[in-house]
Structures are given as C-alpha cells and as structure tokens.
Amino acid sequence: MSTDMKVMVPIGPQHPALKEPESFKVMLNGEKIFEVDVRLGYNHRGIEKACEQRSYIQDIYLIERICGICSHSHTTNFVQAVEEIAGIQVPKRGLYIRTIVAELERIHSHLLWLGVAGHEIGFDTLLMYTWRDREVVMDLLAALSGNRVNYGMNTIGGTRRDFTPEQLQEILRTMDVLEDRTKYYIEIASVEPTLIQRLSGVGFLSKEDAMRLGAVGPTGRASGVNYDIRRDDPYAAYSDVQFKVMVNENCDVYGRTLVRVGELMESYSIIRQLVKQMPDGPIAVKAPRRIPVGEAISRYEAPRGEDLHYVKGNGTDKPERVKVRAPTLANLQSVAKSLENNNLADVPITIAAIDPCFSCTDRMIQVDDAVFTWERLRAYGIDWYKSQRGIDFREVKKLPW
Amino acid sequence: MANEQQIQTELVQKFPFLAEKFVIKRERRIFCETAYDHFLEVFGHAVEKMDFKIFATVTGLDEGENLSFLYHLSRLDGTLLNIKTSVSKTNPVLKTVTGWFPGSALYERELVDMFGAKVEGLPDGFRYPLPDSFPKDQHPLRKDWKPEMLPEGAGSIMEEK
Numbered sequence: 001m002s003t004d005m006k007v008m009v010p011i012g013p014q015h016p017a018l019k020e021p022e023s024f025k026v027m028l029n030g031e032k033i034f035e036v037d038v039r040l041g042y043n044h045r046g047i048e049k050a051c052e053q054r055s056y057i058q059d060i061y062l063i064e065r066i067c068g069i070c071s072h073s074h075t076t077n078f079v080q081a082v083e084e085i086a087g088i089q090v091p092k093r094g095l096y097i098r099t100i101v102a103e104l105e106r107i108h109s110h111l112l113w114l115g116v117a118g119h120e121i122g123f124d125t126l127l128m129y130t131w132r133d134r135e136v137v138m139d140l141l142a143a144l145s146g147n148r149v150n151y152g153m154n155t156i157g158g159t160r161r162d163f164t165p166e167q168l169q170e171i172l173r174t175m176d177v178l179e180d181r182t183k184y185y186i187e188i189a190s191v192e193p194t195l196i197q198r199l200s201g202v203g204f205l206s207k208e209d210a211m212r213l214g215a216v217g218p219t220g221r222a223s224g225v226n227y228d229i230r231r232d233d234p235y236a237a238y239s240d241v242q243f244k245v246m247v248n249e250n251c252d253v254y255g256r257t258l259v260r261v262g263e264l265m266e267s268y269s270i271i272r273q274l275v276k277q278m279p280d281g282p283i284a285v286k287a288p289r290r291i292p293v294g295e296a297i298s299r300y301e302a303p304r305g306e307d308l309h310y311v312k313g314n315g316t317d318k319p320e321r322v323k324v325r326a327p328t329l330a331n332l333q334s335v336a337k338s339l340e341n342n343n344l345a346d347v348p349i350t351i352a353a354i355d356p357c358f359s360c361t362d363r364m365i366q367v368d369d370a371v372f373t374w375e376r377l378r379a380y381g382i383d384w385y386k387s388q389r390g391i392d393f394r395e396v397k398k399l400p401w
Numbered sequence: 402m403a404n405e406q407q408i409q410t411e412l413v414q415k416f417p418f419l420a421e422k423f424v425i426k427r428e429r430r431i432f433c434e435t436a437y438d439h440f441l442e443v444f445g446h447a448v449e450k451m452d453f454k455i456f457a458t459v460t461g462l463d464e465g466e467n468l469s470f471l472y473h474l475s476r477l478d479g480t481l482l483n484i485k486t487s488v489s490k491t492n493p494v495l496k497t498v499t500g501w502f503p504g505s506a507l508y509e510r511e512l513v514d515m516f517g518a519k520v521e522g523l524p525d526g527f528r529y530p531l532p533d534s535f536p537k538d539q540h541p542l543r544k545d546w547k548p549e550m551l552p553e554g555a556g557s558i559m560e561e562k
Contacts, residue, residue: 039529040527212502213504214457214504225477231479233429297473297483308457308458310460325458329508330458330504333504334504
C-alpha cells in the first residue's frame with residue numbers, strides 16, 4: 001500500500017449522517033477503509049458529578065435525562081442500586097410495572113432503529129412504515145405514563161404509577177397490533193434481496209473481537225456472544241418470565257438486524273406473560289430519605305446492551321458517587337474494528353448498526369453564555385478545520401465555481 | 402451461592418492476602434480488595450484462568466488521600482467480580498489493562514481526565530471525555546473540584562485562540 005494513496009475523510013462532529021455529535025477520522029486507501037479514529041465527549045454534561053450534589057430523589061430525574069430513548073433503563077438501574085444499598089424490597093407489582101415499561105421502551109427503541117437502518121441504506125419505505133408503527137407504542141407509553149419519553153415511572157422503593165385493568169387490556173391489544181406488523185418486517189428481513197444483500201458482510205465483527213472490545217447487547221449477540229443481562233443477571237421481574245435470547249452468528253449488520261427484529265417478538269411475549277401474571281398489591285414501599293453507607297452495582301439490559309450503574313452511599317441523602325457505563329461506550333470501540341476493510345459508503349449504516357447513543361455515552365455538556373455572531377462562528381470553523389484537520393476552507397473560494 | 406464461594410476459594414488460595422477483604426454481597430456480586438502491587442496479578446489470573454472474559458468498566462473513587470479504582474469483570478454467566486485497588490493521590494500511577502482488553506482504553510482515559518490518574522501503557526489518542534481546552538490539572542470528579550475553579554472560557558469551544 002503506497003502512502004500517497006491514503007486519504008483522510010473527517011466525519012463529524014457535525015455531519016448529516018450522524019444524529020448526534022461524534023467525530024470519526026476515516027483513513028482510506030481508495031474506497032477501502034483501513035483505519036478509523038473515534039473521538040467522543042461532545043455530549044459530556046457532568047451528570048455523575050451533578051448527582052453527588054443532589055438528593056437521591058432529584059438524581060432519579062437527572063438520570064432519566066441521560067438518554068432520550070432509554071430513559072427508563074437508566075432510572076431503573078439507578079434505583080435498583082439504591083434499593084440494594086438500603087435493603088428495600090420492592091413489591092412484586094412494582095417490579096412487574098417496571099419490567100413492562102422496560103420492554104415497551106425496547107420496542108420503541110428497536111422500531112426506531114429499524115427505521116434509521118432502512119434510511120441509511122436508502123430504503124426509506126421501511127423508515128416510513130416502522131416509524132408509523134412506532135407511534136402505536138409511543139401512544140401507549142404516553143397513555144400509561146403521561147409522556148412519550150422520560151416516563152417518570154420509577155422511584156426508590158417501586159413505581160409512581162399503577163396500571164388500571166383497562167390499561168392492561170390496552171397493552172395486550174397493542175401487542176397484537178405490533179406483533180402483526182413485526183411479522184411483516186421479519187418477512188422483509190428474510191426475503192427482501194435488497195436488504196439482505198446491502199447488509200450482509202457489512203461491518204464484520206468476529207466473536208473474539210466482540211469479546212475483546214467489550215461489545216454488548218444486540219451488537220455482541222449478532223457476533224455470537226450469548227449474553228443477555230435479563231437472563232444472566234436477572235433483575236426486576238425477568239426471572240418470572242420465559243424468553244429466548246436472540247443470538248446470531250452472521251457477525252455483520254444483517255445479523256444485528258435479525259437480532260433486533262427477533263427481540264421485538266420476544267418483548268411482545270414477555271409483556272403478555274407479565275400482564276397475565278400481574279400480581280395484586282402495592283406498587284411501592286416507602287423509602288428512607290437518607291440512604292445508608294454502602295455500595296451496589298446494578299446491571300440492566302437496555303435496548304442497546306448492558307447498562308451498568310455503580311452507586312456508593314455515605315449515610316446522607318446525597319450519594320457519594322454515581323457511575324454510569326452506558327452500552328454505546330462499550331459498543332463504540334467495536335465500530336472502528338468493524339469498519340476496517342469496508343467501503344466508505346458503508347460508514348453510516350455500520351455506525352448506525354450499534355444504534356449509537358452519544359448522550360448516554362458522554363453525559364456532559366459545557367454551557368457558555370457567549371453568543372457567536374455568524375462571522376465569528378464561520379471564522380472559528382475555518383480555523384478549527386485548518387488547525388485540527390489540515391483543511392483550509394479559505395481555498396474553496398478560489399475554486400472556479 | 403456455591404459458584405461464588407468456589408470463586409472465593411480459588412482466589413484466596415492463590416492470593417492469600419485477599420482473604421481479609423473478600424465479600425460476597427449477594428448472588429453474582431463479589432467484591433475483593435488488593436494493594437496495587439498485586440493488582441495486575443489478581444486481575445490477570447481472573448481473566449486468564451477463571452474465565453472472567455468481559456471487562457464491564459472501571460469506576461474511579463476519590464477517597465481522600467487515595468484514589469481507588471474498582472475494576473468490574475464479568476463472566477458470561479452473569480457473575481460480577483469487582484476488584485478494588487488504591488494508589489496515593491500524590492502519585493496516582495496505574496498500568497493499563499488494554500493488553501487484556503483493548504476496549505478498556507476509553508474507560509482508562511476517563512480516569513485520566515476525571516480523576517487525574519496516570520495510566521502507563523495507554524495507547525496514544527484523543528482526550529476523553531473532556532475537551533482539549535479543559536485545564537489538564539483539573540479533574541472534575543475529585544471531591545475538591547468545584548466548577549468555579551475553571552478559568553473563564555475553559556473547556557468551551559468558545560475559547561479565544
């Protein structure tokens with residue numbers, strides 16, 4: 001490989017193919033990628049530090065805002081850790097409600113992903129269909145919790161809202177509608193040649209690399225890593241239900257699609273079992289304001305994979321330390337590997353295939369009261385690209401067009 | 402909890418100094434603590450000989466005079482082994498575990514930025530998660546750090562060149 005054929009293409013931090021800020025330096029030899037450098041941190045908001053300065057109850061609402069999609073994943077994980085430190089036994093009904101919302105969240109997240117994946121490969125009909133169907137589960141979540149995201153369902157000791165018998169019936173009815181639609185998507189994923197050929201072999205990640213690089217969730221499972229926190233480290237009500245862990249040996253983006261579509265079907269089944277077995281009784285117990293000295297680690301299978309929270313209590317009403325390891329941080333390290341030897345045109349779908357969530361990953365943002373004028377912002381952008389990337393946009397003016 | 406006890410027996414037999422600070426908190430949650438001198442031996446043994454093939458992350462803790470680090474290792478059966486170790490805050494030097502898990506680089510960079518740990522052997526790369534303009538001697542997750550300590554404009558893209 002002669003060095004003069006190498007080209008570096010910067011993608012991000014602001015780029016139409018990325019839904020959130022992140023920076024990829026893609027090194028190309030012709031059309032082929034041979035190295036990718038990833039830079040993160042653009043969404044870092046200092047939430048871990050902020051948690052230390054707020055009470056446990058305030059922290060629930062702050063942590064809910066780590067992510068716009070898996071908000072319930074983070075709060076459940078946090079309250080589970082706090083409940084373990086305080087020795088609180090959550091009533092069964094509270095656990096069942098938590099689990100139902102968790103699975104509804106997975107359904108809306110996976111349907112969203114399927115649409116994004118369709119869009120990234122130019123299959124916008126799939127985007128329109130899945131996002132239309134996603135509204136069905138969003139409406140249900142809004143009816144159950146009052147909100148489309150950030151449901152505010154969790155509190156230390158249980159949940160804040162109960163489900164009425166009518167709501168439970170509505171959940172079952174919605175599962176029938178969604179299951180019917182998902183069967184259609186499974187058919188598309190198994191027979192539609194454009195989808196299969198576009199995704200097969202793209203973004204290859206071997207099982208060994210997935211383990212070494214710490215890939216989690218559907219990204220790991222599509223590389224043959226048979227690991228799901230819901231089964232292997234059960235929490236909430238998962239030990240009361242039967243479900244299959246979707247594992248696929250394809251090791252590519254097509255495999256990641258099959259895993260997620262399969263997981264949708266399992267989620268419908270889990271929710272039906274929970275509604276059927278729903279116990280009576282209270283949804284929460286009263287929790288003390290001061291949480292004793294102690295530490296706990298809670299793990300949760302979020303839609304994107306394992307989410308880990310570490311909480312340390314110091315006997316006051318504020319935690320000593322809260323640590324969050326979101327699934328995208330674990331998965332991103334495998335993206336660079338899976339992009340190697342792919343074409344530049346495969347970058348958007350391969351990045352999208354881990355269903356990245358950079359807000360979760362970074363957890364901080366710097367807010368500044370200064371306001372940029374357009375000229376100053378433009379000059380800043382030109383300087384930045386010149387000093388950081390060696391590209392001088394001032395030269396652009398000299399081009400004939 | 403036979404599985405957890407078996408792990409305790411094996412680790413304590415191999416490393417008797419772990420016996421004092423070995424706690425099985427509940428099913429699948431094992432905590433142990435070692436001086437940093439022995440940390441890499443214990444970590445390596447758990448990874449290579451005891452099937453702890455998943456490195457979940459490492460949590461940094463500011464404990465006054467020391468910085469402590471809690472390495473979370475997991476098995477595919479869901480058992481989580483948490484190995485805690487401490488170094489002095491005046492010279493917080495750690496060795497990287499990227500030799501076992503290349504994916505740990507970002508977790509270790511977080512310790513560098515947020516706690517001011519020095520991680521030997523960490524491959525070159527960008528800072529994470531703080532921006533380049535953030536003062537290198539300020540570490541936000543240390544207990545004595547306050548946002549007021551930031552010089553005006555630091556950590557912002559708005560910084561004047």
